[in-house]
Amino acid sequence: MTDKQILLLPGPTPVPPQVALAMARPAINHRGPEFKALWAEVTSGLKDVFQTRAEVVILTASGTGGMEAAVANLISPGEKVLVVTIGAFGERFVQICRAFNVEAEVVAFPYGQAADPEVIAERLAADTGHEIKAILVQHNETSTGVLNDIQAISRARGDHPALLIVDSISGLAAADLPMDAWHIDVVIAGSQKAFMLPPGLTMLAVGERAWQAAEKCSNQRFYLDIKKARNSGLKGQTPFTPAVPLLYGLQESLRLLKAETLAGSYARHALMRDMVRAGVRALGLKLLADEAIASPAVTAVCVPEGMKPADIINPLRERFGVVVAGGQGAVKDQVFRIGHLGYVSFNAILAGLAALEAVLADAGVPVTRGAAVAAASTILSESEAVDK
Amino acid sequence: MTDKQILLLPGPTPVPPQVALAMARPAINHRGPEFKALWAEVTSGLKDVFQTRAEVVILTASGTGGMEAAVANLISPGEKVLVVTIGAFGERFVQICRAFNVEAEVVAFPYGQAADPEVIAERLAADTGHEIKAILVQHNETSTGVLNDIQAISRARGDHPALLIVDSISGLAAADLPMDAWHIDVVIAGSQKAFMLPPGLTMLAVGERAWQAAEKCSNQRFYLDIKKARNSGLKGQTPFTPAVPLLYGLQESLRLLKAETLAGSYARHALMRDMVRAGVRALGLKLLADEAIASPAVTAVCVPEGMKPADIINPLRERFGVVVAGGQGAVKDQVFRIGHLGYVSFNAILAGLAALEAVLADAGVPVTRGAAVAAASTILSESEAVDK
Numbered sequence: 001m002t003d004k005q006i007l008l009l010p011g012p013t014p015v016p017p018q019v020a021l022a023m024a025r026p027a028i029n030h031r032g033p034e035f036k037a038l039w040a041e042v043t044s045g046l047k048d049v050f051q052t053r054a055e056v057v058i059l060t061a062s063g064t065g066g067m068e069a070a071v072a073n074l075i076s077p078g079e080k081v082l083v084v085t086i087g088a089f090g091e092r093f094v095q096i097c098r099a100f101n102v103e104a105e106v107v108a109f110p111y112g113q114a115a116d117p118e119v120i121a122e123r124l125a126a127d128t129g130h131e132i133k134a135i136l137v138q139h140n141e142t143s144t145g146v147l148n149d150i151q152a153i154s155r156a157r158g159d160h161p162a163l164l165i166v167d168s169i170s171g172l173a174a175a176d177l178p179m180d181a182w183h184i185d186v187v188i189a190g191s192q193k194a195f196m197l198p199p200g201l202t203m204l205a206v207g208e209r210a211w212q213a214a215e216k217c218s219n220q221r222f223y224l225d226i227k228k229a230r231n232s233g234l235k236g237q238t239p240f241t242p243a244v245p246l247l248y249g250l251q252e253s254l255r256l257l258k259a260e261t262l263a264g265s266y267a268r269h270a271l272m273r274d275m276v277r278a279g280v281r282a283l284g285l286k287l288l289a290d291e292a293i294a295s296p297a298v299t300a301v302c303v304p305e306g307m308k309p310a311d312i313i314n315p316l317r318e319r320f321g322v323v324v325a326g327g328q329g330a331v332k333d334q335v336f337r338i339g340h341l342g343y344v345s346f347n348a349i350l351a352g353l354a355a356l357e358a359v360l361a362d363a364g365v366p367v368t369r370g371a372a373v374a375a376a377s378t379i380l381s382e383s384e385a386v387d388k
Numbered sequence: 389m390t391d392k393q394i395l396l397l398p399g400p401t402p403v404p405p406q407v408a409l410a411m412a413r414p415a416i417n418h419r420g421p422e423f424k425a426l427w428a429e430v431t432s433g434l435k436d437v438f439q440t441r442a443e444v445v446i447l448t449a450s451g452t453g454g455m456e457a458a459v460a461n462l463i464s465p466g467e468k469v470l471v472v473t474i475g476a477f478g479e480r481f482v483q484i485c486r487a488f489n490v491e492a493e494v495v496a497f498p499y500g501q502a503a504d505p506e507v508i509a510e511r512l513a514a515d516t517g518h519e520i521k522a523i524l525v526q527h528n529e530t531s532t533g534v535l536n537d538i539q540a541i542s543r544a545r546g547d548h549p550a551l552l553i554v555d556s557i558s559g560l561a562a563a564d565l566p567m568d569a570w571h572i573d574v575v576i577a578g579s580q581k582a583f584m585l586p587p588g589l590t591m592l593a594v595g596e597r598a599w600q601a602a603e604k605c606s607n608q609r610f611y612l613d614i615k616k617a618r619n620s621g622l623k624g625q626t627p628f629t630p631a632v633p634l635l636y637g638l639q640e641s642l643r644l645l646k647a648e649t650l651a652g653s654y655a656r657h658a659l660m661r662d663m664v665r666a667g668v669r670a671l672g673l674k675l676l677a678d679e680a681i682a683s684p685a686v687t688a689v690c691v692p693e694g695m696k697p698a699d700i701i702n703p704l705r706e707r708f709g710v711v712v713a714g715g716q717g718a719v720k721d722q723v724f725r726i727g728h729l730g731y732v733s734f735n736a737i738l739a740g741l742a743a744l745e746a747v748l749a750d751a752g753v754p755v756t757r758g759a760a761v762a763a764a765s766t767i768l769s770e771s772e773a774v775d776k
Contacts, residue, residue: 005414007417009417011629012416012629012632015414020412023411024411024412026393026403028393028711029395029400031713031714034391060449061448061449061453061611062629062630064611064627064628065448065628068610068611072608099608099610198415198631198632198633199448199629199630199632200631219608220460220487220488220607222456222483223453223456225487240450241399241451241452241587242450243587245588246588246631323417323420
């Protein structure tokens with residue numbers, strides 16, 4: 001029965017049954033009136049989640065396709081951007097820039113730390129010729145479980161005309177990111193994170209200044225062309241055949257998020273984070289990210305001295321059906337990651353922590369069985385803000 | 389109840405219930421052992437359908453993403469290709485080439501006709517310097533319902549080293565296309581056609597000569613990089629988060645195709661084509677494509693004098709819930725298209741023809757009610773090759 005799994009991944013998240021049912025609806029014509037109505041509802045609902053009046057485009061691709069779309073549609077070959085990296089997905093932005101002949105000047109912070117807005121401010125202040133066309137940065141860095149302070153980074157930009165392009169694939173709807181209020185030009189999201197859907201859609205909210213950049217951009221794209229997507233979208237269509245079931249699922253998940261409210265979703269994710277962190281700490285394990293910058297979507301946990309991540313991940317899956325993720329990039333061999341976003345439940349977290357206690361105890365790590373669950377359930381009992 | 393629709397589209401096709409159920413399975417870790425087993429089964433099953441020993445890559449994108457992948461991974465900027473166009477999807481290849489700075493020399497045939505292999509042979513014979521790096525051509529042109537003779541085109545290539553890249557998005561599993569036997573270098577497929585799945589996956593079988601071209605290709609790609617996809621695939625993974633439910637669905641649809649056999653699927657599609665064509669002819673309507681080149685997946689029907697496609701398409705949908713497609717490209721205002729691929733049933737075709745009779749009669753077109761259904765059901769009764 002360990003095939004009845006508890007998924008604690010930083011995406012894909014479990015899928016709510018009503019979303020799965022919506023996805024199983026009969027096929028429709030993606031050039032017909034049923035699709036048009038579906039499209040109108042999901043694009044409107046997405047704008048609420050992005051907290052923007054900007055146009056939203058939806059592409060049939062996973063999140064990396066959205067990251068590529070941001071680069072290939074907005075930055076011309078030879079132009080320079082500032083890529084702020086705090087982990088593996090920041091590094092992916094650098095790779096994409098290189099693949100598209102965009103000059104990526106990297107401002108790197110160590111794995112486990114957040115970006116320092118001061119450093120960005122200084123670099124931009126020195127760029128008096130405005131050579132830097134955009135700042136590319138993660139909202140939530142999935143590989144380390146660190147949340148960047150996007151509001152402070154936006155302020156650090158000051159009067160510099162660089163576009164602020166934010167990868168919030170694992171952040172949106174898990175942590176507040178008011179696009180318009182914070183003057184963000186592009187926000188990239190993905191279906192399989194706090195939207196509680198399977199993978200296969202990436203959504204981009206693209207502000208007016210970014211659309212102006214798109215008009216002038218000479219970089220190469222066809223399938224991921226956001227202007228084509230916008231123009232078709234305004235007619236209730238997509239330029240290429242879309243993943244219709246995922247759009248039905250998105251309609252349903254947007255209704256769920258609306259009923260919960262964004263504030264409710266943020267509070268729920270923060271509570272799951274606090275439960276996981278308290279539980280892990282009660283077992284004496286170290287957390288990669290400090291409290292102040294800890295992600296509400298995923299927590300990277302340092303493996304005890306002398307152990308490898310697989311020593312924990314494999315028995316969790318094989319003996320308890322609890323599925324957590326390995327490390328990525330520079331901390332690949334040092335951490336495992338507990339995801340707590342999307343349709344993860346509080347009892348899934350308690351069960352996951354119970355399994356973690358057992359796996360560590362059986363491996364000879366000196367832990368008190370029950371300690372992690374006790375710490376997490378105390379946090380849960382004391383919280384009042386969240387509808388349990 | 390006209391929301392209970394009969395879909396007669398050239399994709400998306402209806403989805404078999406067992407495929408829809410498979411897609412609703414709980415999420416899994418796409419970096420875990422369950423995914424690896426799923427991946428092994430679907431890639432092996434796909435090779436059978438492609439009739440190849442070549443490596444198969446699966447990308448989370450719709451078919452156009454697969455067409456772009458073929459260009460961006462195999463042809464360098466400035467290189468020349470021969471694009472053989474017989475309709476709107478041939479023209480899409482031209483647009484993709486232009487977007488990726490590939491010189492597209494177009495050999496165009498009128499909408500409704502197939503490509504003449506002789507013309508291709510002559511052009512290649514004249515290319516003594518081997519400037520033409522690839523031939524890009526549709527197997528089944530969805531916009532016109534015409535099947536190209538890919539075997540003859542492959543023979544027309546002779547000793548010329550150009551790669552033969554075939555878009556069989558709407559053809560594969562509906563019409564025979566033995567990749568290895570016909571010396572095709574790349575075949576592109578899509579999920580929402582004869583594979584009976586929703587849209588969202590594109591599959592490419594890539595032969596040895598094409599992989600060699602990929603090694604040297606300097607064009608731009610990241611998300612749609614087939615080398616990355618192959619290298620991850622050999623480890624039972626994907627470079628970026630894949631659309632897992634579609635892969636579960638693909639596992640199921642490959643099992644269905646295996647049980648039916650490829651020959652059975654081809655015969656079923658040919659029979660559906662023959663039913664549709666006999667029915668349409670019995671109503672006195674003209675078919676865009678001649679018998680010898682008629683697609684087993686989709687039939688383009690010329691609208692009667694004085695009518696527009698919408699005069700037929702809209703009442704079919706609104707009064708009967710029968711969903712057919714409009715025209716595309718140069719014949720947009722002259723045809724409507726009846727799709728008969730994937731999980732379309734024989735009785736859906738009979739019902740669709742019955743509705744078509746009624747719509748035409750009510751519009752004052754001189755038709756004999758019952759004639760189309762009689763012609764189609766006679767064809768069905770007389771056929772022996774197909775498991776009904």
